[in-house]
Amino acid sequence: MKRIKAVLEYDGSCYHGFQIQKNALSIQGTIESSIEKLIGHRVPIIAAGRTDAGVHALGQVIAFDTDSSIPVDKWQFALNSILPADIRVISSCEAESDFHPRFQALDKKYIYYIYRQQRGKVFYGPYAYCNLENLDIQAMQQACKQLLGRQNYKSFCASGSSVKNFERHIKECQLSQKDPFIKLEILADGFLYNMVRIIVGTLLEVGRSSIKPEYIKEIIQAQDRNQAGPTAPPQGLYLHSVNYGM
């Protein structure tokens, strides 16, 4: 039995998220069906991050066990020959038999894109959050600095989450503007449910001058979801990469 590690890129537009669901198309379900077509039986896959409906991936990592005779380095091509065009395997290799894509991740990076132009919305709508408001970018950048460090991010976790420990270490949180896009890059040792989208929603409130950048500290200290901004839409979000320190 071998454990295969694969890195994936996908356009999440047509999927109801990563996680397998009854009566809805999921990334996980699509990949498990493709593996089944290749080896004749179903095996469960585990992912580094369970992306929501409409969220994309540039470097999702999955693992699964198989005793198939398909050579380890050929899994990429074998799966790509069956997967739909909006899911691609970027690389595949054999992992340690105890490799776990989520538990062993040292940190993950997400990117969020905001599109700031009326024209082109038909093309960018599924791939960025289209927003034409006047935004104070410098204030948003100041707010990003407040979000760095090892802190309790309960205010930035969707209510109803079953998580008990809300402490996470945000190592990078950088907002940059390159017309017609605003790009947020955020690197942390882990993310709470909807954390990046709530951060973006809160940064937008700062950009609108509804929240002062200094107030971010107070929002964090409150440990109360109601103090943070709304959840930004999923289309702008990309799981960029997962780092295992190897």
Add this chain to the structure above:
Amino acid sequence: MKRIKAVLEYDGSCYHGFQIQKNALSIQGTIESSIEKLIGHRVPIIAAGRTDAGVHALGQVIAFDTDSSIPVDKWQFALNSILPADIRVISSCEAESDFHPRFQALDKKYIYYIYRQQRGKVFYGPYAYCNLENLDIQAMQQACKQLLGRQNYKSFCASGSSVKNFERHIKECQLSQKDPFIKLEILADGFLYNMVRIIVGTLLEVGRSSIKPEYIKEIIQAQDRNQAGPTAPPQGLYLHSVNYGM
């Protein structure tokens, strides 16, 4: 009765082309249904260019007649409130009562994008032709120069077309490279059926060194579709703009 002129942007990925068809989703059918929802009866629309399945538009121009009480400048907002997100009206205004978007066009500009990277294919697949071959860009640029001028382009017209006059005036034909894209911009007083895609397919043969750039002149002179290269896929093609000299 007023003639309304509207400029459209659309993502052609989900449509079987502009032209209305039985049992297939078309841009024309979708717009005519939207107008019908607004004014209660169906009116035919005319377009500057009947784009094929999978072809996109950044500046398609349509016209239709109506005696509706919707103010002329409000048609943009009215239609956008009903149209799906992948078709947007960029502007609307009243045109002369004899305005014809196709017959009165002085020239049209098309753009074709080629995407040259393995990564990101899941996102660019529907919006560019993904090609990773080694291509001689300079040779392709030389070939572009041969395509300029008023010439008989029968070799670059899909066979089976009912057109009798194959003379067209290509005023601009420019190929540029900005990694990871190659972009062809082509401006002419009119285009034959599949003309831009056959030009791209032929330029790719030049890029592969299968055809010498000088040979383009001979292909034109042959007036024979079989002398030109294959038809490049529709996904990379955009109707960029239509010029009426006003």
